[in-house]
Amino acid sequence: MSGPSLATSGLGKNFGAFVAVQGLDLKIEGAKCVGFLGPNGAGKTTTLKMLTDMIFPSRGEAFINGLSVRQDRKRALSHAGVLIESPEIYPSLSPTEALEMVAELRGVPRGEQPRRIRTALEEVKMSEWAHQKVGRFSKGMKQRIQIASTLVHDPEVLILDEPSTGLDPRGMAEVRAIVREQRKHGRLIFMSSHILSEVTEVCDEVALIDRGKLLFYDTLTNVTARFNGGNAQVDAVFARPLDPSVVNQAIPHLPGVKAVELLDPKRVRLAVPPGPEDQAQILEGLVALKLGLVSFKESAGALEDVYMQQISRGD
Ligand SMILES: Nc1ncnc2c1ncn2[C@@H]1O[C@H](COP(=O)(O)OP(=O)(O)OP(=O)(O)O)[C@@H](O)[C@H]1O
Ligand SMILES: [Mg+2]
CATH class of the missing domain: 3.30.70.100 (Alpha-Beta Plaits)
Known part of the structure; x- marks a missing residue:
């Protein structure tokens, strides 16, 4: 397969009798940023969790780079950097130490870890803080380290759930700049957001979901034109x-x-x-x-x- 891709086929989730996500068919290909929009409770996080095998779908399938996240979990997820409800980084660790743990978990070969960690910290502009304790960082800096932890294994696909929510304007601008940069590195970013101006600024395409149903997925220009x-x-x-x-x-x-x-x-x-x-x-x-x-x-x-x-x- 050429280029990164994300796809769902009839993907759905029920919680008891409640249908949180209906049969979702989505095919996203290439290095680009796709904004995933929808009101509170629309089913965005549930969809992202199914895309990354954090929860089981009630029906349908999800694919990362053509690999089924259920059937071929390990290989599929090796292509994805995921930021969904990630736990806080332990405050007494430095970014380097935190990323070493992530790199280990992600199976990055020991010999490559220092270089990958350095690169990830450079990509989020946190190199100079590499050896300070995370506990003393601002919320925006912590979020940049969380994003760095999604990059350590050099994934082609990034799946981010509201990466800039809760940050101040400067923190949001920093996250936007990182996302834009990632697209240039050839990555596919699928990112939920409530901030429409952010989506307009960094995304090429948008998917809108409401009450578990995909309303459209198209380029930003076509969506507004339509x-x-x-x-x-x-x-x-x-x-x-x-x-x-x-x-x-x-x-x-x-x-x-x-x-x-x-x-x-x-x-x-x-x-x-x-x-x-x-x-x-x-x-x-x-x-x-x-x-x-x-x-x-x-x-x-x-x-x-x-x-x-x-x-x-x-x-
Ligand atoms: N574990 C769960 N058990 C029962 N219901 C759930 C569970 N997780 C999510 N839901 C319900 O599924 C629906 C979709 O939730 P989801 O978190 O995916 O929405 P969202 O689009 O991410 O919303 P937000 O913008 O507020 O983050 C909501 O009605 C939510 O209450
Ligand atoms: Mg959510």
Whole structure:
């Protein structure tokens, strides 16, 4: 098999009579980041636990790199780094000592352990703390060590349950940066999150689950386009307040722009075709208008709109 992959086939879980996850069919391939979204109790953690054989499915199967996590558990999980309800790291250990234990558990050959541990700590930017006691670390630093522990055996697939929840803005930004970096290293990241702006920023694709049922799995661009009349939504931010004539005339007349909404005096949301070529053309058009364009990116609000539209009220 080429490239990392994660798949489920009719995967489901009941707790007594309660159906927590219905028959889930998912096929994710390649080095990318996929955000796994859904309201509280939707079945995200349950799904991630079935994907990593932490709980038995009531039906169906899960595969990591094409290997069944039930039939071929050891080999399948050797390809995965998993962060789901991980216990706290023992406070009197240093990151190096904690990672040595993980490396041992994961079967990393002794001779390779020092190098793998060093690399994992570098990847989470914790090298300089390698020999300090974890007990004195901030929550964000502890979380980075937890992420490092998923990387020690150099897995192709990372399965992370809300990796930045509970962290302050800086801690969240650090986790985002690590996740982005991991994708560049050729890894497939499947990550649950409630933070839609984070998903918009780091993920290429999103899967949305509600009441145990997968509502969709698609690229971020296609998802927002599908629910916005075939258009993607892009937010453009400017250094200076925009003139009404610009908002009503100049920007709407750029080729490809379908609609313009003024969000605040320096910010517009554009409905644009989902293709990168069209978007590049619009970006060039905006720059040529010399309005002091500061940023041009897929709208986090667009994902929130889709999310709100799709999630049924349970009460
Ligand atoms: N061990 C269990 N026994 C009984 N019910 C459970 C068990 N684990 C989960 N559930 C139920 O299954 C449903 C899905 O839970 P799950 O933890 O997967 O949701 P989630 O999407 O991860 O939610 P959150 O966003 O709050 O983390 C919930 O209704 C939960 O109460
Ligand atoms: Mg959960």
